[in-house]
Amino acid sequence: MEGTELNFRQLLIALISEKKAIAKVLKGQEKYDKLLSEISKYDIDDDEPLPKQKDLLKTLGIKRKALIALMREMYDKFCSGISRHGNYPIEEVEILICASNMHEDYWMISPERLGFLPNVGDRITIPFLRNNMSGGGYFKVRDISHEIENQKHIIVISIDDNILDRD
DSSP: OOGGGSOHHHHHHHHHHTHHHHHHHTTTOGGGHHHHHHHTTOOTTSSSOOOOHHHHHHHHTOOHHHHHHHHHHHHHHHHHHTTSTTSSOOOEEEEEEEEEOTTOOEEEEOOSOOSSOOOTTOEEEOGGGTTTSTTTTEEEEEEEEEEEETTEEEEEEEEESOTTOOO
16 A cells, blocks of 8 residues: 555554554664654554644644655555565564353453464364353354554454354
């Protein structure tokens, strides 16, 4: 996706979310140092508000058009730069297993790691949930989703105890 498709807010969120990888990709390119320094003060997961456009304009001492062009250029360079080996390292993997049953009870399990990832349709056993779910600890994998953001790979495995369902 080219940065020209994104507005200020979308660019800001993308740049703040990926500030570590952007710093790596743009290392030594002084043109981006001031803006990178400013966005590095923010964390996308904090409750603090993100910087306003007028604040960035004042801090950087540039006009609106120049700010948007610089942000789009940074974003485009980041997108093309992460394709080179090692520019986007995954620093953390988080696995979430979301179990449900026909009584609409839900359990969230967050293992430190898994030896393998099941496929959609696989049947798995989680014995310690045997008494809490109607399927006796047997589950069918319904969905697996992956999200990669801020050097973190999040894997969500949705399972339920309806193991007889053939879909």
